[in-house]
Amino acid sequence: MFDYLHQFNSLPQALKDKVSSPQVMSALAELEKRYQVDLAMVVMKVMIKSLDIKDLSSTLISESNLLTNQAEALTKEMKEKVFAEVADYVGISSEIRSLNLENDLDKLIKASGISIASAELADRLRNILKTYLKGIRSRIDTRQSLTKSVADGGLGLNNLEVDRVFKVCDIEKFQPGGSSPLSSSPSRLTEIMGQDIKEKEVAKIDVAEYDLKKSLASGETKSIAPPSPVKTGE
Known part of the structure; x- marks a missing residue:
């Protein structure tokens, strides 16, 4: 999980901004609440190309236990509300x-x-x-x-x-040959999205899946800290 976050943080800032704007984060929260699934890891995997967006619907069925019609509807909404600003990058x-x-x-x-x-x-x-x-x-x-x-x-x-x-x-500039462009929203998380994972000393490693949204909202990221040096007798 932590490797996904590291790869995500290594993406160009412009790409990270487009999937972490207030509008996208709000839409993501609403989708999670309505479909009762966690989508943070899904977004990261799609953005780092670990998950092909063409396989998103089948992945939601197999990993989130959604029905086929639910997975297809959620996939459509994610393309419109989460990945629209990076459509060229993810291939849609x-x-x-x-x-x-x-x-x-x-x-x-x-x-x-x-x-x-x-x-x-x-x-x-x-x-x-x-x-x-x-x-x-x-x-x-x-x-x-x-x-x-x-x-x-x-x-x-x-x-x-x-x-x-x-x-x-x-x-409204709905002109023949093309539709009106989507507006570009600035990110409210430029500092956290632009830095690498910060190392913290921890007594125990929590192996629970990393929650991207909570870390972004709080301005913190989790990382596996290096082991403390072994003390030797003097």
């Missing part, structure tokens, strides 16, 4: 772009104030806007699809409603 950048687009669609529809009568039409609206945001559908074609009658495969929106949709796209 394409997944995160897709997840961000889905989030953008929800925000866009809500902000535009468009009222949709059924789930089927809501899905139709999402599909039309998704192709627009991906750059597949032009602004003119998107307007035509949104104003086309429901019977003809459109949404039946009027021009004012469509203008509101495009206005939200422009204001």
Whole structure:
């Protein structure tokens, strides 16, 4: 366990900052409470490449005794809330772009104030806007699809409603070809995350798994201290 921490502390500061910001730590605590699992060691293992994030779901099933649907849901949330800022590093950048687009669609529809009568039409609206945001559908074609009658495969929106949709796209910078970027949060733990493990003299070695979150919050890390020198007779 201590070797994992040492390797984690040896990572570039920028990477450590991105997975130890207040937002990430808060999200991690909430996930642990909701799923009743300890995720600190999981985060460290993924960051030091000891655990491939592609195997995260199966690892949660085997080591945390989660059901398959629980493990898959938790994996998805961890990718969005914990590893999103290091997506390129852990190899999920394409997944995160897709997840961000889905989030953008929800925000866009809500902000535009468009009222949709059924789930089927809501899905139709999402599909039309998704192709627009991906750059597949032009602004003119998107307007035509949104104003086309429901019977003809459109949404039946009027021009004012469509203008509101495009206005939200422009204001929030939901532009074709990409979604809005995630904000970068500064770390509140730069001192502890930037240093190596501090050695402490201890009478007994506690072999319990190292609790990353508690150590980070308290500003302390645990380490195995070197044995005390053996006293010889004088």
